[in-house]
Amino acid sequence: MTTPKAPGANSINKRLSGGARRRALTFVELMICVSVIAIIAASALALSETGSRLAREFELRSTLRIVRAAIDRYYDRSLEDSPALADNLHYPKSLSELVEKKYMRGLPKDPFTGHSDFRLISSTDETDSQRTNGENVYDIKSTSEYVALDDSKVSEW
Structure with missing residues (x-):
């Protein structure tokens, strides 16, 4: 003898058959994968931003080093040519003078401001x-108010 079934029981069993359960499980798997990919993408974006900041900081440090070396070469050459001059007369009058006299190839740009608007310091x-x-x-500094990754102001470098 068979047990009596409630009306509509067959339709409920059909809806919860293996295919329906498999589709629901696939949706959960998809949501987990999307979540994992989103977390990885967010991490990659943060690392990319940090890498970009490090690159700009490195570029500024390099630019400052190059310009300061050019100022030093100018000073040394001026001191050799005219040792009797006062000390402050051995420094260039402007960054353009360093370019004109071939101590630098061109005016450098601050990677944070995008311009050659360095703060000039006189001796x-x-x-x-x-x-x-x-x-x-005598020296140059950045005009940017950017705070570097080491919590120092680039304008103080």
Whole structure:
């Protein structure tokens, strides 16, 4: 003898058959995969941004080193040519003078501002002065207010 079935029981069993359960499981698997991919993509984006910041910081440090070396070469050459001059007269009057006299190939750009708008420091300026008297170029600093990955201001490098 067979057990009586409730009306519509066959249709419920058909809906929950193996195919329906398999589709539901596939959807869960898909959602897990999408979540994992989203986490990986977010991590890659963060690493990419950090890499970009490091590259700009490295480029600025390199630019500062190149310009400072050019200023030093200019000073040394000027000192050799005219040792009797006052010390502040051995520095270039501008960055353009370094380019004109072939100490640099061109005016460098600050990777954070995209311009050649460095803060020039004269050898006769007061220590920690934010303004220069424009007498000569003893050093340069970035005008950017960017804070580097090591928590230092690039304008203080």
